[in-house]
Amino acid sequence: MYFDSIQDFWSMGGYGLYVWLSFGIGFLSLCLLWLDSIFAKRKLMSQILTEQARQVRIKAAKQKQAGSSV
Amino acid sequence: MNGLGALLRRDLSLAYRQRAELMQPLLFFILVITLFPLGVGPEPNTLKMIGPGVIWVAAILSSLLGLERLFRDDFQDGSLEQLILSGVPLAAAALVKVFVHWLTSILPLIIISPLLALFLHLTEPMYWALVFTLLIGTPILSLIGAIAVGLTVGLNRGGVLLALLLLPVFIPLLIFATSAVESASMQLQYSGQLAIIGAMFLFSLALAPFAIAYALRVSQT
Amino acid sequence: MWKWLHPYAKTEKTYWLCQTLLPWFSVLGLVALITGAIWALAFSPADYQQGDSYRIFHIHVPSAILSKSLYMGMAIAAFVGLVWQVKTAFMSMMAIAAVGAVVTFVSLVTGSAWGKPMWGTWWEWDARMTSQLVLLFLFFGVMSLYKSFEDKQQASKAAGVMAIVGIINLPIIHYSVEWWNTLHQGATLMKLDKPSMPLEMLLPFFVSLVGWSSACGAIVLLRIQNEILRREMKRPWVIALAQQNVTQSNTATK
Numbered sequence: 001m002y003f004d005s006i007q008d009f010w011s012m013g014g015y016g017l018y019v020w021l022s023f024g025i026g027f028l029s030l031c032l033l034w035l036d037s038i039f040a041k042r043k044l045m046s047q048i049l050t051e052q053a054r055q056v057r058i059k060a061a062k063q064k065q066a067g068s069s070v
Numbered sequence: 071m072n073g074l075g076a077l078l079r080r081d082l083s084l085a086y087r088q089r090a091e092l093m094q095p096l097l098f099f100i101l102v103i104t105l106f107p108l109g110v111g112p113e114p115n116t117l118k119m120i121g122p123g124v125i126w127v128a129a130i131l132s133s134l135l136g137l138e139r140l141f142r143d144d145f146q147d148g149s150l151e152q153l154i155l156s157g158v159p160l161a162a163a164a165l166v167k168v169f170v171h172w173l174t175s176i177l178p179l180i181i182i183s184p185l186l187a188l189f190l191h192l193t194e195p196m197y198w199a200l201v202f203t204l205l206i207g208t209p210i211l212s213l214i215g216a217i218a219v220g221l222t223v224g225l226n227r228g229g230v231l232l233a234l235l236l237l238p239v240f241i242p243l244l245i246f247a248t249s250a251v252e253s254a255s256m257q258l259q260y261s262g263q264l265a266i267i268g269a270m271f272l273f274s275l276a277l278a279p280f281a282i283a284y285a286l287r288v289s290q291t
Numbered sequence: 292m293w294k295w296l297h298p299y300a301k302t303e304k305t306y307w308l309c310q311t312l313l314p315w316f317s318v319l320g321l322v323a324l325i326t327g328a329i330w331a332l333a334f335s336p337a338d339y340q341q342g343d344s345y346r347i348f349h350i351h352v353p354s355a356i357l358s359k360s361l362y363m364g365m366a367i368a369a370f371v372g373l374v375w376q377v378k379t380a381f382m383s384m385m386a387i388a389a390v391g392a393v394v395t396f397v398s399l400v401t402g403s404a405w406g407k408p409m410w411g412t413w414w415e416w417d418a419r420m421t422s423q424l425v426l427l428f429l430f431f432g433v434m435s436l437y438k439s440f441e442d443k444q445q446a447s448k449a450a451g452v453m454a455i456v457g458i459i460n461l462p463i464i465h466y467s468v469e470w471w472n473t474l475h476q477g478a479t480l481m482k483l484d485k486p487s488m489p490l491e492m493l494l495p496f497f498v499s500l501v502g503w504s505s506a507c508g509a510i511v512l513l514r515i516q517n518e519i520l521r522r523e524m525k526r527p528w529v530i531a532l533a534q535q536n537v538t539q540s541n542t543a544t545k
Contacts, residue, residue, distance in 0.1 A: 015344035022401040037513040048533040242467035
């Protein structure tokens with residue numbers, strides 16, 4: 001550990017604001033991007049299933065229609 | 071060659087018939103430049119200092135306005151599709167269209183620039199430097215701009231997008247052009263800057279037509 | 292090599308390649324990022340000139356290096372896509388674009404936060420910062436061009452052309468801005484000359500660089516998968532995958 005106390009660590013020799021701002025924004029942006037990608041993937045998966053269910057329903061309705069018209 | 075000549079004549083006469091629409095970017099150009107003295111104050115020295123930059127930025131913005139109609143009408147009425155199918159090399163045809171566009175909507179800006187130089191108190195050497203940089207530099211605007219116009223022509227709402235795509239690309243041109251005028255204001259040589267702008271012009275002249283042709287093909291499918 | 296690469300033009304193969312690579316990149320990225328950050332913040336010594344503000348270096352420089360590499364990668368993907376008509380190359384192009392924009396943003400913010408104590412202003416029209424800003428706009432341009440097309444095949448080609456126009460222009464922009472900057476400000480800038488960094492400063496930097504690169508690699512892989520899922524929604528293998536995914540998460544919650 002380079003710093004003597006936790007206080008020193010937070011103040012970063014007077015540059016605390018800038019150092020913590022940089023690291024905060026840097027890691028926050030990276031995390032947000034990662035979360036966005038994860039949630040997008042989840043949403044896509046459920047979207048695929050709804051789309052598939054819709055296709056199945058459409059197919060069933062068409063078959064029913066074809067059956068009733070004969 | 072014949073086809074290209076016909077295209078040149080057609081585009082010129084079309085432009086002639088749309089005179090009113092062609093005037094709009096020109097008026098925009100003049101208006102933007104009139105706004106600056108009103109915004110920053112009429113102090114001649116300040117105006118002289120910001121003048122070259124203001125004129126160049128206004129020229130870039132108004133050329134963006136004019137660029138939008140470069141392929142738009144042809145795309146909407148289907149003549150662009152016919153041009154692609156006609157067997158005329160598309161890159162050459164694109165070059166002709168860009169040339170006509172430059173002639174009809176950018177050359178007027180350069181012709182009107184003495185008036186604006188007076189507005190902004192530019193000295194005579196500055197004025198000549200401005201005209202030279204505009205003459206060599208604005209074709210770059212048209213050539214590179216046409217690539218983005220070709221890509222966005224099918225979108226119907228290209229305006230702001232076009233600016234977003236093109237303005238970053240025009241930064242080097244703006245830097246060298248305004249620095250040439252600045253050098254002229256200090257009675258310095260500016261052939262170096264002109265040579266760089268010329269190199270950029272030749273480079274884009276060599277490559278842009280093919281990119282425009284590709285962009286038009288992408289948009290047409 | 293072509294024979295080896297060719298199957299990855301197929302989306303399914305690429306999806307599974309991403310899936311195998313993903314845990315490696317994620318773990319390496321996470322471990323290296325955390326180690327690098329702790330090392331840089333708490334253990335590496337302060338600079339004799341800049342004090343503790345120099346610690347921003349460990350986040351600023353990796354993101355700045357990475358932003359340019361990501362643009363390069365995006366342009367290469369665009370080139371491969373345009374020349375060989377490879378669908379997956381376009382998908383990687385768009386995956387890289389989003390990550391690149393975020394990384395460029397980080398490098399700008401950290402640069403600005405470093406500039407405040409060192410140069411005295413949040414924003415200096417410094418050559419590197421200006422060209423970084425332009426880089427951000429180039430990323431935004433490619434992304435918004437892609438977003439504005441309904442037809443994604445057309446969108447990828449258009450965005451690809453713009454990415455290549457950007458990469459040709461990038462060095463010109465960079466040198467012109469540098470030249471413009473020296474013309475305008477002369478010696479007002481504080482030159483941050485670094486006479487051969489000591490090892491205890493260099494090591495955390497390398498760890499951070501590895502961490503940022505692998506983390507960004509992992510996110511790019513994830514986003515490539517997302518693009519594949521989005522574009523291949525109706526393929527049987529995608530549907531099977533989604534169904535499997537749902538049953539898996541159901542059993543996990545039970």
